[in-house]
Amino acid sequence: MTLPFGALRAFEAAARLSSFSRAGDELRVTHAAISHQIRHLEEWFGRALFLREKRGVRLAPEAKRFAEILSSSFERISIEAELLKLSTRSEITVACIPSIATRWLIPSLGDFLARHPDVTIRVVYAMAEQRLRETGCDILITLGADTSEGVVCQPLFSRAxxxxxxxxxxxxxxxxxxxxxxxxxxxxxxxxxxxxxxxxxxxxxxxxxxxxxxxxxxxxxxxxxxxxxxxxxxxxxxxxxxxxxxxxxxxLSDVSILEHENYFLIRKASPQKSISAFSTWFKSVTNR
The missing domain is CATH 3.40.190.10 (Periplasmic binding protein-like II)
Incomplete structure (x- = not known):
């Protein structure tokens, strides 16, 4: 008979809370379900893990160390699970000058989030004269190119x-x-x-x-x-x-000025996957 791993969570909760009822509330099952799981585990061990008393249950002294190890292990598992969950998400910060943010980025942002639900976007204002390194952001959308080393400038549209x-x-x-x-x-x-x-x-x-x-x-x-x-x-x-x-x-007129200036999306030359995805998406938005 293999160790009933499914009963370990019930045992740990009951030992920590000194109550089958409160363990059931925490795990969202009935008192009877907790009692059944504990008895199954006791059958495997061949010994009682709890002392049944008139006012409730008390953890058997010889089971105390096992309960402590389980509590520590479940806590570690919970932490590692949260870290794994976070590792599947990505956060990128986009610095954008107000004129493009209000006309192109924000109105279309829902489309990107729907396509990439695991990416969290943080949007901040950028000044037109700022360069990517100065913003401390992952992406910069601005007027004028950034000629700094290690960045890629993607032209968006003309300033004409x-x-x-x-x-x-x-x-x-x-x-x-x-x-x-x-x-x-x-x-x-x-x-x-x-x-x-x-x-x-x-x-x-x-x-x-x-x-x-x-x-x-x-x-x-x-x-x-x-x-x-x-x-x-x-x-x-x-x-x-x-x-x-x-x-x-x-x-009103075909005569234009500033036709040799452009707006750009600027990012690092070797970006993470989410940054590349955002850059490709925003480029497609402005080309529609």
Whole structure:
């Protein structure tokens, strides 16, 4: 007759708690089931493991060491099981500039989590000038390449910026299709008026006055303002592709600036499997 290993858990709980009933509650079985398992084990040992008394049960002195060894072993098994469970999961931290996080990463993140349920994602903000090593993260999604050693830069899309406006602004202010007409619009600026100055120069529109209009420190603020109908903004058309496709923004001119700059996904050259999976997935998202 082999040792009834299934009864050991019942014995350990009953010995630790000095009660068949409480052992049953802990293991979510009945008092009778615990009693049956203990008797089965006692039959194997050929001796009583508990002393039955009027007020309950008491562990037999000669079974005390065996119960202690079992408790220690079950605790070790539990710890090792948790470590094994954790080893099957993976956590990656993604640093992402706000403009891409709000337009591309967060709206699509549920798709990645559904495909990779064992991967935990932590998303933090990144500054445009940061490099991967500076963030301390696994992945960096930002404007501009990282030429540091040991990293891979995957281009996502161009920063080429063109004038855009919301339909409500165009309905209220008129149709701005010529560069000279655009120059008279309510211009909205992203961090600096220099970009509009660059665009007007490239479009062949002479200007001598100081450019007016609100300047927004963050691109998300600028995008909110232009979609709300406050004016015309220079926006990266690929970054705002979804807003343009669903009609929230209208491109007013083919003249663009910043077309030689790009947004990148940057990761270590030899990443873990989950990082590679995320990189491949996000690249596919932005290419749809």
């Amino acid at each position: 910026a063109q004038p855009v406006a919301s339909p409500r602004y165009l309905e209220r202010k008129g149709n701005f299709r010529q560069a000279t007409q655009i120059a008279t619009a309510d211009l909205l600026h992203d961090e600096t008026t220099a970009h509009w100055a660059q665009w007007l120069d490239k479009a062949g529109v002479p200007f001598t006055q100081t450019l007016k209009g609100p300047v927004f420190q963050d691109f998300n603020l600028l995008a909110t303002a232009v979609i709300a109908g406050h004016g015309v903004a220079l926006c990266p058309v690929e970054l705002c592709r979804r807003e343009i496709e669903n009609g929230d923004l209208v491109v």
